[in-house]
Amino acid sequence: MIWQIALRNLIKNGRRTIITITAIGIGGLAMMLFGGFVTSIFxxxxxxxxxxxxxxxxxxxDYLKFGAADPDSYTIDNYHNxxxxxxxxxxxxxxxxxxxPQVQLAGIAGVAATDNSKTFIGRGVVQEDADKMRKWDGWNVKVETPATGLAGSGSEGAIVGKGxxxxxxxxxxLNIPNCEDPPNLVKPLSDEVVDFSDLVDSDLAQNSTEVTENQGPQINLLAAADGAPNIVSVFIKDMQSQAQRAIDNAFLMMHFDTARxxxxxEDPRATSLLIQLNNPNNVDQVKARIQQIIDKEQLNLEVFTFSExxxxxxxxxxxxxFIFGVVSLFLGIVIIFTITNTINLTxxxxxxxxxxIRALGFRRGFVMRMFISESALIGLFGVIMAILLTLVIANIINASQISWTPPSNATPILINLMVLENPLLLAGIVAFLFSLAVLAAIxxxxxxxxxxxxxSLHHA
Amino acid sequence: MFRDENIRDYNPVSTSSHYSPNQEAPPNAESIAVFKDVEKEYVIDKYKFKALKGASCKIPKGEMTFLFGPSGSGKTTFLNLLGLLDQPTAGEIYLMGEKVSDFNDNRAADFRSKNIGFIFQSFNLISVLSVLENVEFPLLHDNINRSERRERAEHYLEAVGLGELINRNIGEISGGQRQRVAIARALVTNPALVIADEPTANLDIRTSQEIVDLMTDMKSKFKTSFVICTHDETLINEGSRLIHIVDGLLQDTGGLK
Structure with a gap:
């Protein structure tokens, strides 16, 4: 009967009840939409x-500790093993x-015909493997990373950042839209410009910035693992923007064998091995198993997650x-005040x-239960309203194809609010709202x- | 513990001027309540005000006792203390042989729920509940299942003549009918004592008399003691016990009307 009384009192004070439920519903909607957005980011x-x-x-x-200063000493020898x-x-x-396998390298890239050169930070990847990896979508979030662009380029193809x-x-x-070549592109050699074109095969150097059929402009790369530098020429197939300007201004990706x-x-060495798993939720177990095998084989290697x-x-x-926590905190405070005010008025x-009721012999706890039941019902209806509104609005937003660029991305992605995909978060928000409703009434x-x-009995 | 037999023998020794109505009770009558030198003092804005000034009395069991007096005489204070809604500043109160004047809040609540029914001047029904549900409500104390609650509530509603209106909302019935619902609610737990504070103050003369007659019937039917507070002397039935209270003091009225 307590619940009957609670429900009927809510109906009796319909307008106030609706306002309170709406406050919870809107607060819950904001939390769930933002939670869905944060989930999609994660x-x-x-x-x-x-x-x-x-x-x-x-x-x-120890590569991660000391490898940056001495990469040659921290490569994986005989990576096939x-x-x-x-x-x-x-x-x-x-x-x-x-x-x-992957090779990470840094060096100098030069264009002979324009006497133009600059440092690069590069990666050498096995094109087939890298393109296969880019199709992975273990959580079905529909993030589409473009292929490496190295396919069909032979061993001399390469990709650079837009910068x-x-x-x-x-x-x-390369016919890059919204991209302007430097105004002082062709200039006489000077001390500041590193010119190593004469070290490269003269036939290759001649073609420099000319776009050869199906190959792209040619640049020369100079890098050293240890001691004397080596030089290779690569053809730039395309550009791919990178998320950070500093990396975009120096980025170069090439075939693994060329980089190696x-x-x-001819040494079979690599900087690292990249491992992509079918099941994204099994990483720790696989990591432990791989480390076990590495230790058993005495390979002197270490395995890390990408976030490590x-x-x-x-x-x-x-x-x-943190942002989600702060937003939830403020929304929670607003909800608490709204419910407290409603129960106070009641x-x-x-x-x-x-x-x-007290005169009829009911203890204080019964009176508390009566009003807390009312507040709990308000919380319940508010949560239901929040879920329904969230489902409708999330679907509208997801269907409207709005895109944005996440902090770690170079290209925009479609906003896909993942509300139902994170049931733990949804349950957490529901529990949070419901708890607030009950706590606010105490x-x-x-x-x-x-x-x-x-x-009380003489109160008009 | 101070049991009922002791209460029956209790004869207040008081030098105060107030009258002790127990002297008028039949010699073999048991007391449902005993007041012994009870005082109640209120403090309002630092000013002390004594509403009861050493009240001693016995209220006989199974009878209808009227508490009569003008407004502000201390009637309601007396009833509040009798109903364990308040605690005395001094003195002792015994109900059904048990000293209740020092009960804590929970113990007083439990005692009320089992032994005391209340009828209020403004009916004090729960507006969102139906007639039947209002009468059922006090039975929520005990773990009585719903069907039994309904059965008992219907029984008492039949007894007060509202058997046809059980599903009505409180807003759909008259003042007299509401007070009948309140009487049924007061009786549904089968209490030993029913306290009614000006139960007819909001009713017309004819309805008022009907309500008093109904309570008299209920007293006889369910063997329940009634203590009714009123300032309207015309409502006091023949043969009822009478306690006159003036300015916080119980006065001699000759006992039986």
């Missing part, structure tokens, strides 16, 4: 990272979608979690009823239950 950014770097990366021991050892495990073989293309004067040769031979000649290698993802999660209107109901019975 999964989207993770998917982008996994498409590019896999869930796990294997490095020579490590790959074979990992894939020899039947359980891992089933879990692994792609395992591929890199601009700085090397490749905007026109530039640094190590690059903490950007964790920072993004931390930032959005208590004030029903002082005489409280006195009567103070006014406690006050009500402690009213003097005689005074």
């Amino acid at each position: 999964f989207g950014v993770q998917t982008s990272n996994i498409q590019d770097q896999g869930q796990l990366q294997v490095y020579k021991k 490590a790959m074979d050892a990992i894939l020899a495990d039947p359980e891992l073989k089933q879990q692994i979608y792609v395992i591929t 890199m293309a601009r700085l090397l004067g490749l905007c026109k040769p 031979s530039l640094l190590y000649g 290698v690059d903490p950007t993802f964790n920072r993004i999660v931390g930032m959005f979690s 208590v004030m209107e029903r002082v005489n009823e409280i006195g009567t 103070y006014p109901t406690r006050k009500a239950s402690r009213m003097n019975i005689v005074s």
